[in-house]
Amino acid sequence: MIVETTPPPVRSATHRVTGPVRATGSADEWSDALRDALADPGQPRIVFQPIVDLRRGVIAGYEALARFGTAAAPSPDLWFAAAERAGVAARFEARVLRAALAARERLPPDCFLSVNVMPNLLTTTEVASVWADADLSRLVLEFNETVSAERTPELATTIQALRERGGRIAMDDVGSGYAGLRQIARVHPDLVKLDRELVARADGDQVRRTLTELVNVFARRLDAWVIAEGIERDEELAVLVGLGVPLGQGWYLGRPAQNWQRLDPAVARRIRLLAQRTGRGEGxxxxxxxxxxxxxxxxxxxxxxxxxxxxxxxxxxxxxxxxxxxxxxxxxxxxxxxxxxxxxxxxxxxxxxxxxxxxxxxxxxxxxxxxxxxxxxxxxxxxxxxxxxxxxxxxxxxxxxxxxxxxxxxxxxxxxxxxxxxxxxxxxxxxxxxxxxxxxxxxxxxxxxxxxxRATDRVVVERAAARPSHGPAAGA
CATH class of the missing domain: 3.10.580 (CBS-domain)
Structure with a gap:
C-alpha cells in the first residue's frame, strides 16, 4: 500500500474505510478512531469485488476489500498509515487476512480470492499466527510493487513459506517504470495488477495502450497473469481485450458487494464478442x-x-x-x-x-x-x-x-x-x-x-521492455 499525501477517489481504493475521523483529522481524532475500530470485533467487515476473465466472460476470482463503519471517511491509505504510526497496523492486517481465509470456504467453484497485505507485517506475531499453519490454497496475497521482498532475506523466506502452503503472490499497482518491471522479475509473482493510471482513458491515449501491452508481454514471458484494475468504461474494456490482457476488475465489471456477485450477462456477452472480434478466441x-x-x-x-x-x-x-x-x-x-x-x-x-x-x-x-x-x-x-x-x-x-x-x-x-x-x-x-x-x-x-x-506489430513493445521507462508521458 502506498501512503498518499492526498486521498485518491473513494471508488479506486483497495481497502475502503469509513468512520468519524476526517482525512485531515488530528492525532487525537485518529487515535480515537483506531481505538474504536479495534474494540469492535466486527471491524473491519469484508466485501468482495469480482475479477473477470476477459476472454471467456466469466468471473475468475474476487478481491476481498475491508470496510469500516457505515459513512464516508478518509482514503484507506491514510487509515492504514495512521494505524502503522500508532503501532497497530498488524492487528488490522491480521483481522483482514483471517476474514479472507474464512470467506474462502464459501468461494464459488473455479475462483480464487485475493487480499491486500503489507509485506513488512507478514512476520509479525499477529499476522504470522493467522497463516503459519493454514491451508492457503485459492488465496492470493497482494503486495505493492514499491515494497521489495528481496531486500529482506527473512521476508523472502516468508514468501516462500506462503507459496509452500498453497498461497499465490500478486504484485499490486504495477506501472511501466523500470523499478516495477524489475520487481516482477525478482519476485516472479503469479499475478500482476496493472496500475489503474494505465487503464483510465487508455482508449484515447496511445502511450497508455503501448505501456499496457509492454507490461502484459513482460509478465506473460515470466508466466504471470495481468489484472487490469479500474475498468469503468466500455471503451477501456475494449482496449484491454484487444491487447490480450487476461483479467480485469472495476466498476464496469462489478462493484464490491457483501456476497459473491455474479457477472451481468450483458457484460459477459460483450466480453466474448470483443474477444471474438479481436481474434483472442484462438487460444x-x-x-x-x-x-x-x-x-x-x-x-x-x-x-x-x-x-x-x-x-x-x-x-x-x-x-x-x-x-x-x-x-x-x-x-x-x-x-x-x-x-x-x-x-x-x-x-x-x-x-x-x-x-x-x-x-x-x-x-x-x-x-x-x-x-x-x-x-x-x-x-x-x-x-x-x-x-x-x-x-x-x-x-x-x-x-x-x-x-x-x-x-x-x-x-x-x-x-x-x-x-x-x-x-x-x-x-x-x-x-x-x-x-x-x-x-x-x-x-x-x-x-x-x-x-x-504476425510478430511485426510486437517488435516495438519487446524492444521497449529492454529499456528503462518511467510511466506515462506527461499529460497522458
Whole structure:
C-alpha cells in the first residue's frame, strides 16, 4: 500500500474505510478512531469485488476489500498509515487476512480470492499466527510493487513459506517504470495488477495502450497473469481485450458487494464478442489434451491440484491422434511440486523408443494465450526442448493439461492456409520420416513465414521492455 499525501477517489481504493475521523483529522481524532475500530470485533467487515476473465466472460476470482463503519471517511491509505504510526497496523492486517481465509470456504467453484497485505507485517506475531499453519490454497496475497521482498532475506523466506502452503503472490499497482518491471522479475509473482493510471482513458491515449501491452508481454514471458484494475468504461474494456490482457476488475465489471456477485450477462456477452472480434478466441486452450497430475514424489496430487478441480473449467477432452509423437497427451503425466506448479513431464513411450522419458516442464501457457504467441515462445526454447509439449495452466499456475507441438504447428498451418485439416491417420507421410517428424517439418515450413509476419506489430513493445521507462508521458 502506498501512503498518499492526498486521498485518491473513494471508488479506486483497495481497502475502503469509513468512520468519524476526517482525512485531515488530528492525532487525537485518529487515535480515537483506531481505538474504536479495534474494540469492535466486527471491524473491519469484508466485501468482495469480482475479477473477470476477459476472454471467456466469466468471473475468475474476487478481491476481498475491508470496510469500516457505515459513512464516508478518509482514503484507506491514510487509515492504514495512521494505524502503522500508532503501532497497530498488524492487528488490522491480521483481522483482514483471517476474514479472507474464512470467506474462502464459501468461494464459488473455479475462483480464487485475493487480499491486500503489507509485506513488512507478514512476520509479525499477529499476522504470522493467522497463516503459519493454514491451508492457503485459492488465496492470493497482494503486495505493492514499491515494497521489495528481496531486500529482506527473512521476508523472502516468508514468501516462500506462503507459496509452500498453497498461497499465490500478486504484485499490486504495477506501472511501466523500470523499478516495477524489475520487481516482477525478482519476485516472479503469479499475478500482476496493472496500475489503474494505465487503464483510465487508455482508449484515447496511445502511450497508455503501448505501456499496457509492454507490461502484459513482460509478465506473460515470466508466466504471470495481468489484472487490469479500474475498468469503468466500455471503451477501456475494449482496449484491454484487444491487447490480450487476461483479467480485469472495476466498476464496469462489478462493484464490491457483501456476497459473491455474479457477472451481468450483458457484460459477459460483450466480453466474448470483443474477444471474438479481436481474434483472442484462438487460444491455445482449444488444443488442450488432459493429462494425469502427480506430486513430485509420485504421490497422488494434494487436494485441489487435479485438472478437474483446478480454477479453470475443464476443457473438453481431445481425441488421441495416432502417431502423435513423443508429446502425446494420452499416458503423459505432469509432475508438480508442493506448490502445485509443473516442474517436469513424464512422457509415454514414443514409437521406436525403448522407454518413456522424463523432461523438464520448460514452458507453460494460459488457455487464452494466442496460438501464435505460444508457438513463437516454444520455438525460442533450446533445441533440445523445442518440441517438448507445452503445459497449460490456470491463472495461478496449476496445470490443466498439455499441448503437443505437432498440434500447435498443424493449427498454425490451418490458420495460414485457410483449409480444414484432414485426419492425421489419413494424411500421407513423406518417405523416410517418422510420423511426428513429418508433421513437424511440413507444418513448420508452412507456418513460419505467417507467424513471423504476425510478430511485426510486437517488435516495438519487446524492444521497449529492454529499456528503462518511467510511466506515462506527461499529460497522458
Amino acid at each position: 491455445v486452450g482449444s488444443l488442450l489434451e488432459q493429462v494425469r497430475i502427480r506430486v513430485g514424489d509420485g504421490r497422488p496430487p494434494h487436494r485441489g491440484t487435479s485438472a478437474s478441480s483446478a480454477w479453470w473449467p475443464d476443457p473438453p477432452a481431445q481425441p488421441h491422434h495416432p502417431g502423435g509423437g513423443v508429446g502425446a497427451g494420452r499416458g503423459a503425466v505432469v509432475v508438480v511440486n508442493r506448490r502445485h506448479q509443473p516442474v517436469a513431464l513424464q512422457l509415454p513411450v514414443a514409437p521406436g523408443a525403448a522407454a518413456a522419458r522424463r523432461v523438464p516442464a520448460s514452458m507453460v501457457a494460459r488457455p487464452d494465450e494466442h496460438i501464435v504467441d505460444v508457438a513463437r515462445r516454444a520455438m525460442s526454447r533450446a533445441p533440445a526442448l523445442r518440441f517438448d509439449p507445452v503445459v497449460v495452466v490456470t491463472e495461478l499456475g496449476r496445470p490443466v493439461g498439455l499441448v503437443r507441438i505437432e498440434r500447435l504447428m498443424l493449427r498454425l498451418a490451418e490458420m495460414s492456409g485457410g483449409r480444414p485439416r484432414p485426419p492425421e491417420h489419413d494424411r500421407p507421410q513423406p518417405r523416410g520420416k517418422a510420423p511426428e517428424q513429418a508433421v513437424e517439418l511440413a507444418a513448420t515450413n508452412r507456418a513460419t513465414a505467417w507467424a513471423a509476419n
